[in-house]
Amino acid sequence: MDIYFSPLACSLASRITLYETSQAATFHRVDTKTGKTASGDDYRAINPKNLVPALRTDDGAVLTENAAILPYLADRRPDAGLAPTGFARYQLQQWLSFIGSELHKWVFTPLLSPTLSAESKAVAKDAAASRLAYLNDHLTGRDWLLDDFSVADAYLAAVLNWNQAVKLDFSPYPAIQAYQARLMTRPAVQKAMGEEFALYQAA
Numbered sequence: 001m002d003i004y005f006s007p008l009a010c011s012l013a014s015r016i017t018l019y020e021t022s023q024a025a026t027f028h029r030v031d032t033k034t035g036k037t038a039s040g041d042d043y044r045a046i047n048p049k050n051l052v053p054a055l056r057t058d059d060g061a062v063l064t065e066n067a068a069i070l071p072y073l074a075d076r077r078p079d080a081g082l083a084p085t086g087f088a089r090y091q092l093q094q095w096l097s098f099i100g101s102e103l104h105k106w107v108f109t110p111l112l113s114p115t116l117s118a119e120s121k122a123v124a125k126d127a128a129a130s131r132l133a134y135l136n137d138h139l140t141g142r143d144w145l146l147d148d149f150s151v152a153d154a155y156l157a158a159v160l161n162w163n164q165a166v167k168l169d170f171s172p173y174p175a176i177q178a179y180q181a182r183l184m185t186r187p188a189v190q191k192a193m194g195e196e197f198a199l200y201q202a203a
């Protein structure tokens with residue numbers, strides 16, 4: 001299995017999931033600016049969207065989108081319980097969708113953009129307040145998004161980590177702050193973030 005990633009991008013969630021479930025994969029670093037992998041391959045031939053993550057199975061089938069890749073990885077190791085079944089499965093999809101659309105693309109992608117206007121960034125900051133308040137309310141009195149750690153937490157770990165660069169004030173959201181500290185107690189999260197931070201720094 002191959003995983004296409006960029007250091008500290010949302011593809012970090014796939015690495016966390018692989019480490020949480022003790023699965024091996026070959027990681028290929030992608031530079032989306034050039035559209036090339038580290039070995040010089042044309043990444044658009046693998047993922048025409050030129051976005052990470054992408055996953056290629058040993059049979060050569062390609063899967064893209066966090067909301068598809070993360071449950072796929074979790075379902076390969078059902079005993080690890082990172083993608084529950086029954087009604088909780090739809091709650092997992094609910095969180096993957098919320099993280100992907102409301103936090104990743106609506107808040108953090110604009111705030112991380114080097115080219116977006118201050119006006120557009122102000123709109124994203126406004127949007128952040130209600131979304132973070134909702135997340136903080138949900139996390140109050142609970143450890144993880146679902147009853148147990150799931151791939152939605154892996155995705156949220158990657159997205160919230162961008163606040164190191166964006167620097168939204170998280171002090172009104174103590175449950176999110178406690179959640180981030182809790183994430184960092186997990187060996188797989190620590191290992192994945194440590195490795196990608198080193199790769200990011202070395203770039």
Ligand SMILES: N[C@@H](CCC(=O)N[C@@H](CS)C(=O)NCC(=O)O)C(=O)O
Nearest residue numbers: 009010032050051052053065066067
């Ligand atoms: N909807 C996609 C979003 C993927 C995405 O936005 N990836 C970003 C990194 S977090 C990317 O590849 N950006 C490179 C670019 O925009 O050139 C998913 O969930 O996989």
